[in-house]
Amino acid sequence: MNQFSTTNDYQGTPSFYNSQEVFERFLAGTSYYLGLQNAVSRLVSLIKPKNMLELGFGTGATACRLASEHPDIGIDAIDARANMIPTGEEQARLRQLDNVRFTQGDLLDYVDENKHLPDLVYMLYVFHHIPDPSEKKIEFLKTCKDKLPEGGYLCIADVFIPETPNKTELEARLLQNWSMRIMEAYSSVFWTALDDVNPESVARAQQAGRYSMKQEQEAGDLVIRRDKEYMVSTAWLVEEAGKIGFSVIVNEPVNTVGDSVVLLRNDT
Ligand SMILES: C[S@@+](CC[C@H](N)C(=O)[O-])C[C@H]1O[C@@H](n2cnc3c(N)ncnc32)[C@H](O)[C@@H]1O
Structure with missing residues (x-):
């Protein structure tokens, strides 16, 4: 097992991905999750890999979307939590997909133990789960670089922290940025959830929006305390990736509330 393996730690941590129901009420309706997923989907269409790997599939929503958009691409998806496999498999069954396979595994162990990685490895809201110290992330990037084929890609779609000169400023900027993210959670989920124009439907959509807002508030606290959410800046990531010898092909934001794709x- 990789010395930095986090599987066991992760089992007990809070996650908005604990069930399909929570996922659908919260993240699936947010503009930022959909924005990141659209960006990854666009890159897959442009890269046209033969096969790919998702590290940390959550409910399997992204893997199933990509499998459905690209029936000719085989997708392996792994997640630390064995209890998410039936959720992913059920989504695949409902969409009659036969090109996606869900397996339990720790992502650090997986890249360590497999001799070769496929043409494209992607992770969506997962890189920041590799815990501190930052050497663990660097070690992971190095291993991926060693095991990707020549011309192979690593796509990191995530929420990033701003680059700041010191911790105090970082905390202040994070509080500021996160308040916008909380409002974005409310407003985007409200509009996704609204299904009629009567007072009951509006009240239901408001409730869904407030639920999402609360989830994002809790996440913000963890981010600031660096507790279970170990975000980095895109500047840090591209610098470290460059030192390892990766070419940085894309480093672009997908919105104004912190999400980017590298x-x-x-x-x-
Ligand atoms: C935010 S969710 C991922 C969402 C998913 N990628 C999507 O697009 O819907 C984060 C997932 O990462 C998984 N995870 C966290 N640390 C992991 C690790 N060390 N190895 C494998 N999976 C891990 C969690 O179990 C969780 O399901």
Whole structure:
């Protein structure tokens, strides 16, 4: 097992992905999750890999979407939590997908133990789960670089923290940024949840929006305390990836509330 394996720690941590129901009420309706998923989907269409790997599939929503958009691409998806496998498999069964496979595993162990990685490895809201110290993330990037084929890609779609000169400023900027994210959670989920124009439907959509807002508030507290959410800045990521020898192909925001996509290629 990788010395930095986090599987056991992760089992007990809070997650908005604990069930399909929570996922659908919260994250699936937010503009930022959909924005990141759209960005990954666009990159897959452009890269056209033969096969790919999702590290940390959650409910399997992204893996199933990509499997459905690209029936010719085989997708392996792994997650630390064995109890999420039936959720992913059920989504695949409902959509009659036969090109996606869900397996339990720790992502650090997986990249360590497999000799070769496929043409494209992607992670959506997962890189920040690799815990501190930051050497663990660097070690992970190095292992991916070693095991990707020449021309293979690592796509990191995530929420990032701003680059700041010190901790105090970081905390202040995070509080500021996160308040916008909380409002974005409310407003985007309200509009996704609204299904009629009577007072009951509006009240239901408001309730869904407030629920999402509360989830995001709790996440913000963890981010600031660096407790179970170990975010980095895109500047840090591209600098470290560059030192390892990755080519940085894309480093672009997808919105104004912290989400970006960094696409790295192994050119050696
Ligand atoms: C935010 S969710 C991922 C959402 C998913 N990628 C999607 O697009 O819907 C984070 C997932 O990462 C998984 N995870 C966290 N640490 C992990 C690790 N070390 N190995 C494997 N999975 C891990 C969690 O179990 C959780 O399901």
